[in-house]
Amino acid sequence: MNAFTIGLLAGLGAVLLIAVIAKWRARNKPMSVAEKAEDLSKRRARMLPALALIFLSQQATFFSQMSGGEHVSAEKAKISAWLVLSVVLLFGLATKGFWLEPKEVRDLVDDENTRANRNEAMRWGFLFAMGGAIGIYVLTMFEVVTGREAVHIVLSFGIAAALLRWGVLERRAHRPG
Amino acid sequence: MPERLANRLKERRTELGLTQAELAEKVGVTRKTVNTVENGVFTPSATLAIKLASALGLSVEQLFWIER
Numbered sequence: 001m002n003a004f005t006i007g008l009l010a011g012l013g014a015v016l017l018i019a020v021i022a023k024w025r026a027r028n029k030p031m032s033v034a035e036k037a038e039d040l041s042k043r044r045a046r047m048l049p050a051l052a053l054i055f056l057s058q059q060a061t062f063f064s065q066m067s068g069g070e071h072v073s074a075e076k077a078k079i080s081a082w083l084v085l086s087v088v089l090l091f092g093l094a095t096k097g098f099w100l101e102p103k104e105v106r107d108l109v110d111d112e113n114t115r116a117n118r119n120e121a122m123r124w125g126f127l128f129a130m131g132g133a134i135g136i137y138v139l140t141m142f143e144v145v146t147g148r149e150a151v152h153i154v155l156s157f158g159i160a161a162a163l164l165r166w167g168v169l170e171r172r173a174h175r176p177g
Numbered sequence: 178m179p180e181r182l183a184n185r186l187k188e189r190r191t192e193l194g195l196t197q198a199e200l201a202e203k204v205g206v207t208r209k210t211v212n213t214v215e216n217g218v219f220t221p222s223a224t225l226a227i228k229l230a231s232a233l234g235l236s237v238e239q240l241f242w243i244e245r
Contacts, residue, residue: 034198034201034202034207034208037207038198038207038208038209041207041209108205108206108207109207111205111206111207111209111210112206112210112219112221112222112225113206113207113209113210113213113214113219114207114209114210116219170209172218173209173210173212173213173218173219174209174212175212176212177187177212177215177216177218
């Protein structure tokens, strides 16, 4: 099994582990649908900026190798895990999230205000991704940038910006007036 | 001068002795959404405005108005 596959499996394992821990923590908390949605909504507001920071911190491995050096196996594994994290975060941004929760909870936690905040976050993500792409285009006039590096930068800008913006909007929405 | 959708949601809700969570449950949204509408942070859709007005026993025009 090569390092990239190990990284992919490690990433998937981490996602599954987080889901199981979240379920286990909620096992003894009988809540109504509304209470559960409120709890998840607050948790999401806390989690989004943290996820953005974790996501950005994962870039260090990749960009430390940008000078053209060979990736060692451990770094290849980390890059694959980063890819899994990117896909999971993209799905989280594009869907209602909380995939293991009942439908009525998922519908409520994705109510009108949440959808508006998510759309605004996606707009920011798009603009930052495009800004990153323009930056890379300019950079290629002076430096050699590989396709993989370019994809990495565009994904990082887009996803991190969307997560941070959504987190800010959700926290603001929870703040009492 | 920008226009803003003002409301008397909080006033009416407290008159009826409802919490944000109770009102949210009545109209099928989270407490956060009621909070943002009350604070003027979020402009609700026509559907939600009608549901809120109905839950609070007012017409939409009595609950919301445009401030210039």
